[in-house]
Amino acid sequence: MKIKTEAGERHVLAITVDNEAGVLAKITGLFTARGYNIESLTVADITADHALSRITIVTSGPPPIIDQIIAQLDRLVPVHKVVDLNDAGEAHVEREIALVKVAGTGDKRIEALRLADVFRAKVVDTTLSSFIFEITGNSDKVNRFIALMRECGLVEVGRTGVVAIARGPEAL
Amino acid sequence: MTEMSGADMVVQALVDLGVDTVFGYPGGAVLPIYDALYKHPTIQHILVRHEQAATHAAEGYARSTGKPGVVLVTSGPGATNAVTGITDALLDSIPMVVLTGQVSTALIGTDAFQECDTVGITRHCTKHNYLVMDPERLGPILHEAFHIATHGRPGPVVIDIPKNVQVATGEYVVPENILHNSYRPQVEPDGDAIARAVAMIAAAERPVFYTGGGVINAGPAASAALRQLVALTGAPVTSTLMGLGAFPSDDEKWLGMLGMHGTYEANMAMNRADLIIAVGARFDDRVTGRLDAFSPDSKKIHIDIDRSSINKIVPVDLAIVGDAGRALAAIVADWQAAGHKARDLGEWWRRVDGWRATRCLDFPEKKEADAEIMPQRAVKALFDATRGRDPIVTTEVGQHQMWAAQHFGFADPNRWLTSGGLGTMGYGFPAAVGAQIANPDRLVICIAGEASLQMNIQEMGTVAQYRLPVKIFILNNEWMGMVRQWQELTYESRYSNSYSDSLPDFVKLADAYGWTGLRIDTLGELEAGIQTMLDTPGPVIVDCRVAKLANCFPMIPSGAAHTDMILQPSDVTGTMDDEAKALV
Ligand SMILES: Cc1ncc(C[n+]2csc(CCOP(=O)(O)OP(=O)(O)O)c2C)c(N)n1
Numbered sequence: 001m002k003i004k005t006e007a008g009e010r011h012v013l014a015i016t017v018d019n020e021a022g023v024l025a026k027i028t029g030l031f032t033a034r035g036y037n038i039e040s041l042t043v044a045d046i047t048a049d050h051a052l053s054r055i056t057i058v059t060s061g062p063p064p065i066i067d068q069i070i071a072q073l074d075r076l077v078p079v080h081k082v083v084d085l086n087d088a089g090e091a092h093v094e095r096e097i098a099l100v101k102v103a104g105t106g107d108k109r110i111e112a113l114r115l116a117d118v119f120r121a122k123v124v125d126t127t128l129s130s131f132i133f134e135i136t137g138n139s140d141k142v143n144r145f146i147a148l149m150r151e152c153g154l155v156e157v158g159r160t161g162v163v164a165i166a167r168g169p170e171a172l
Numbered sequence: 173m174t175e176m177s178g179a180d181m182v183v184q185a186l187v188d189l190g191v192d193t194v195f196g197y198p199g200g201a202v203l204p205i206y207d208a209l210y211k212h213p214t215i216q217h218i219l220v221r222h223e224q225a226a227t228h229a230a231e232g233y234a235r236s237t238g239k240p241g242v243v244l245v246t247s248g249p250g251a252t253n254a255v256t257g258i259t260d261a262l263l264d265s266i267p268m269v270v271l272t273g274q275v276s277t278a279l280i281g282t283d284a285f286q287e288c289d290t291v292g293i294t295r296h297c298t299k300h301n302y303l304v305m306d307p308e309r310l311g312p313i314l315h316e317a318f319h320i321a322t323h324g325r326p327g328p329v330v331i332d333i334p335k336n337v338q339v340a341t342g343e344y345v346v347p348e349n350i351l352h353n354s355y356r357p358q359v360e361p362d363g364d365a366i367a368r369a370v371a372m373i374a375a376a377e378r379p380v381f382y383t384g385g386g387v388i389n390a391g392p393a394a395s396a397a398l399r400q401l402v403a404l405t406g407a408p409v410t411s412t413l414m415g416l417g418a419f420p421s422d423d424e425k426w427l428g429m430l431g432m433h434g435t436y437e438a439n440m441a442m443n444r445a446d447l448i449i450a451v452g453a454r455f456d457d458r459v460t461g462r463l464d465a466f467s468p469d470s471k472k473i474h475i476d477i478d479r480s481s482i483n484k485i486v487p488v489d490l491a492i493v494g495d496a497g498r499a500l501a502a503i504v505a506d507w508q509a510a511g512h513k514a515r516d517l518g519e520w521w522r523r524v525d526g527w528r529a530t531r532c533l534d535f536p537e538k539k540e541a542d543a544e545i546m547p548q549r550a551v552k553a554l555f556d557a558t559r560g561r562d563p564i565v566t567t568e569v570g571q572h573q574m575w576a577a578q579h580f581g582f583a584d585p586n587r588w589l590t591s592g593g594l595g596t597m598g599y600g601f602p603a604a605v606g607a608q609i610a611n612p613d614r615l616v617i618c619i620a621g622e623a624s625l626q627m628n629i630q631e632m633g634t635v636a637q638y639r640l641p642v643k644i645f646i647l648n649n650e651w652m653g654m655v656r657q658w659q660e661l662t663y664e665s666r667y668s669n670s671y672s673d674s675l676p677d678f679v680k681l682a683d684a685y686g687w688t689g690l691r692i693d694t695l696g697e698l699e700a701g702i703q704t705m706l707d708t709p710g711p712v713i714v715d716c717r718v719a720k721l722a723n724c725f726p727m728i729p730s731g732a733a734h735t736d737m738i739l740q741p742s743d744v745t746g747t748m749d750d751e752a753k754a755l756v
């Protein structure tokens with residue numbers, strides 16, 4: 001007997017929660033306990049009084065699972081609101097930042113710098129044999145940049161994960 | 173403003189919240205609260221013999237009264253022992269507040285004596301939990317915890333209180349507004365959805381009400397509204413294990429329980445219906461059987477207070493999120509306002525009667541006085557002997573539980589206490605203790621299996637201490653019967669570790685604890701034995717010896733459809749494939 005798993009579409013969820021101890025464990029634990037995917041997760045408090053945090057989760061699953069994820073998140077006591085940004089179609093902006101360290105000299109070094117320019121990545125640190133680039137964009141762009149850097153002496157990557165927000169004047 | 177200790181605040185909050193009973197067990201990390209309780213004679217503390225039993229007793233208290241059950245245990249092992257009952261309460265949506273002691277704040281995280289990460293351990297088996305780091309938060313948190321445990325879909329809430337927070341002093345604050353800033357369950361159903369439900373019910377030719385524990389949780393008014401709606405529409409009613417009692421079992425519209433050990437008529441009606449009205453039920457795998465064959469031709473209305481229950485397992489046509497009682501009452505009101513008359517469901521009822529004619533709950537038995545007792549007969553005899561006494565019945569988990577569900581009838585809610593979602597052996601006896609504490613003058617009977625009972629048998633001491641007249645009726649088949657039954661169906665009768673070896677002499681055990689013990693061996697002794705149990709004041713344990721190899725039917729084997737019920741042992745054929753074996 002083989003165990004089957006189901007593939008599905010990528011969704012970006014924006015969740016506002018009480019900024020209290022344990023809330024992140026509660027949310028990530030819900031995903032593991034119920035077998036949902038987390039592709040990326042970011043969290044930071046977003047109000048002046050530090051009372052609320054916004055969590056952005058990139059997950060994937062078939063539509064009924066995405067509905068379940070939202071309903072399960074929504075019933076957690078510290079959760080205020082869950083919004084599936086995909087519901088707004090393409091009408092949301094996604095960004096993530098990556099810090100990308102490449103080491104090398106000569107042609108590779110020059111090529112890395114040229115590619116960084118094409119991607120509008122900034123140099124935030126340099127030695128004679130290395131760069132650290134800061135690149136901002138959607139996950140696709142960041143992925144493509146990192147893939148290219150693999151050819152140019154990539155040694156280390158740090159990524160923030162996705163933050164996202166719906167377009168237009170309305171708040172979440 | 174009066175300064176008081178954290179421990180005094182805890183007790184004051186319990187008093188303010190109307191708590192009359194706490195089930196608990198002391199230890200180092202809760203001694204300040206125990207000392208505070210000592211000074212508050214209005215709160216009755218029931219000293220159990222194991223913390224798991226405290227949680228089940230609290231469940232029994234809650235289920236039989238509708239009020240939240242309250243538990244007090246120490247840190248470390250006290251808290252971990254409570255985890256099973258907390259999880260049981262989560263799965264069966266039982267309101268419960270558990271206070272756990274914790275090591276002092278400065279010691280948290282140092283692997284101190286009797287430290288465990290209680291909020292971590294209970295994070296996913298509670299509806300919500302708290303670690304209180306400041307005594308002035310105790311008042312607000314206790315009030316909020318009771319609110320959360322009892323509002324929306326009920327469930328267990330844990331409050332972990334470090335010892336220095338119990339000792340420190342501060343101001344006891346009662347929140348003016350216990351509305352939680354984010355937790356706002358929807359209780360009022362949507363009016364348009366109600367109107368659509370009414371139209372769907374009025375148009376249905378083959379409707380069935382499928383009701384669950386949510387109707388019990390919504391209070392007696394919900395059961396009353398259900399009865400009214402059934403009377404208005406003339407539709408048949410079935411219920412889950414957790415929902416028994418919401419609708420009277422002697423009503424002609426009652427089909428019996430549905431699901432794995434439900435009746436043939438209930439399961440067939442679900443399969444052939446053109447409309448299912450699910451109320452406070454969650455399409456559990458024990459209910460649906462094989463999903464792709466579940467009620468294939470019906471439209472489905474789902475009323476539930478928990479939005480995540482909707483479309484979780486079975487996609488529905490109309491969702492009504494809200495309190496089951498309010499939704500049912502709203503449907504009744506709309507139905508009447510629209511001037512609907514019950515449709516002629518004669519054809520549907522003729523089909524139901526055809527399924528009823530299989531008499532699926534009948535069982536073969538010998539009638540001689542010295543014959544062995546069939547377990548079903550024992551339950552029926554117990555039911556007959558207690559008619560008119562409105563007993564509260566709890567069960568352990570196994571075959572006896574299913575036989576009790578099949579053969580014991582209930583006329584009203586809050587009389588049937590069983591562990592449905594978690595299926596916890598060891599639940600029934602302590603739940604009976606809790607129910608008896610809450611209802612001192614009622615007849616409380618635990619229908620037990622000899623194996624399950626031993627999981628919390630130490631509570632015989634609690635019963636003796638508080639002179640509770642709890643009756644334990646053991647259907648003693650000398651087997652973990654339900655395990656043996658599955659081994660027969662799935663593993664060619666290889667009885668791996670399912671025999672109840674080395675059983676105690678339950679009559680002598682009764683004697684040792686100051687109970688009355690009696691044993692029933694033959695059919696001829698059954699009625700008189702039950703009568704003696706009922707006539708004996710104080711706690712009684714009855715060791716009722718039943719047919720050892722009887723199996724519980726009807727049964728939907730795992731992975732099978734409602735229409736593939738095994739009605740009797742002779743229907744059992746062949747072995748199972750791995751797909752079926754993988755299903756629990
Ligand atoms: C705590 C726990 N452990 C194991 C099980 C699995 N289990 C389900 S029924 C059962 C046997 C119960 O035997 P008994 O109490 O004698 O009841 P019977 O089926 O014989 O009526 C077991 C082991 C369980 N439900 N709960």
Ligand SMILES: [Mg+2]
Nearest residue numbers: 621622651653
């Ligand atoms: Mg047994």
